[in-house]
Amino acid sequence: MAPKTLKTETNGRVAIITLNRPEALNALNSELLAELSEALKRYDADEKIGAIVLTGSEKAFAAGADIKEMQNKDYVGAYLEDFFAGWGDVAATRKPVIAAVAGYALGGGCELAMMCDFIIAADSAKFGQPEITLGVIPGMGGTQRLTRAVGKSKAMDLCLTGRMMEAEEAERCGLVARVVPAAELKATAVKAAEKIASFSLPATMMAKEAVNRADEVTLNEGLRFERRLFHSLFATEDQKEGMGAFVEKRKAQFRHR
Ligand code: HXC
Numbered sequence: 001m002a003p004k005t006l007k008t009e010t011n012g013r014v015a016i017i018t019l020n021r022p023e024a025l026n027a028l029n030s031e032l033l034a035e036l037s038e039a040l041k042r043y044d045a046d047e048k049i050g051a052i053v054l055t056g057s058e059k060a061f062a063a064g065a066d067i068k069e070m071q072n073k074d075y076v077g078a079y080l081e082d083f084f085a086g087w088g089d090v091a092a093t094r095k096p097v098i099a100a101v102a103g104y105a106l107g108g109g110c111e112l113a114m115m116c117d118f119i120i121a122a123d124s125a126k127f128g129q130p131e132i133t134l135g136v137i138p139g140m141g142g143t144q145r146l147t148r149a150v151g152k153s154k155a156m157d158l159c160l161t162g163r164m165m166e167a168e169e170a171e172r173c174g175l176v177a178r179v180v181p182a183a184e185l186k187a188t189a190v191k192a193a194e195k196i197a198s199f200s201l202p203a204t205m206m207a208k209e210a211v212n213r214a215d216e217v218t219l220n221e222g223l224r225f226e227r228r229l230f231h232s233l234f235a236t237e238d239q240k241e242g243m244g245a246f247v248e249k250r251k252a253q254f255r256h257r
Contacts, residue, residue, distance in 0.1 A: 013197035025063035050197025064107030100189035122182035200238030
């Protein structure tokens with residue numbers, strides 16, 4: 001059955017997922033989570049796909065978790081269903097995922113963008129964690145991933161005041177990898193994804209795994225982990241092809257194996 005809350009398309013080895021609840025500025029409800037999770041798992045398992053772009057509309061990447069859906073929840077119900085735990089599926093995607101953000105990325109929207117591997121923002125993008133204005137706090141990683149991305153002071157500022165941050169400030173503080181004119185957002189993100197997807201898939205997946213490990217372990221553990229993955233890539237055909245092509249002064253043709 002076609003998803004109702006998002007659109008999916010492929011462009012060569014790139015999959016593009018577009019959040020599509022325009023009536024609610026792409027607010028993240030449980031139906032959207034289920035459909036997004038299904039789409040990401042499908043592309044993760046599809047050997048023809050090498051990278052994924054996740055985007056929203058011109059006005060909103062996502063304006064947060066769906067407030068109307070959660071307003072009447074109670075503590076025991078939220079605890080028993082482990083409300084929001086399902087978003088872990090998004091972060092568990094093993095292939096590279098680029099968030100292409102235009103307009104609002106607030107609350108869960110900002111947290112969803114941070115679950116991706118990097119963020120390319122339109123100059124119209126606005127990031128924030130406004131949960132405090134609703135009487136709650138971020139619940140999908142905002143206090144954790146944001147702090148790791150931008151440091152304590154800026155994360156506190158955003159989580160405690162609920163203010164929005166423009167794209168330029170987001171880039172300056174390291175939340176965003178690049179800012180581009182809004183009209184160029186999708187093309188830029190797809191081009192970056194095409195580039196990633198042209199490389200050896202095991203290498204791009206291991207690069208993602210190793211960078212993510214930096215948030216989890218000590219420097220020495222991380223260095224050891226990186227070295228083990230590096231060693232393991234010498235077991236791939238793509239390492240032979242990549243280095244052979246360099247030496248033979250030709251373009252590498254990775255087989256992604
Ligand atoms: C449900 C939402 C929504 C949301 C917008 N809408 N955000 N519905 N959940 N998070 C709906 C509005 O109700 C409205 O529907 C329609 O989208 C258009 O929104 P407007 O407010 O009319 O648009 P605008 O005036 O342009 O303002 C845009 C906005 C504002 C500044 C982004 O919508 C806003 O402040 N939204 C909420 C942002 C927020 O607080 N996000 C964090 C959510 S909590 P109708 O039908 O009324 O026209 C979260 C994590 C919670 O993400 C973690 C706690 C455990």
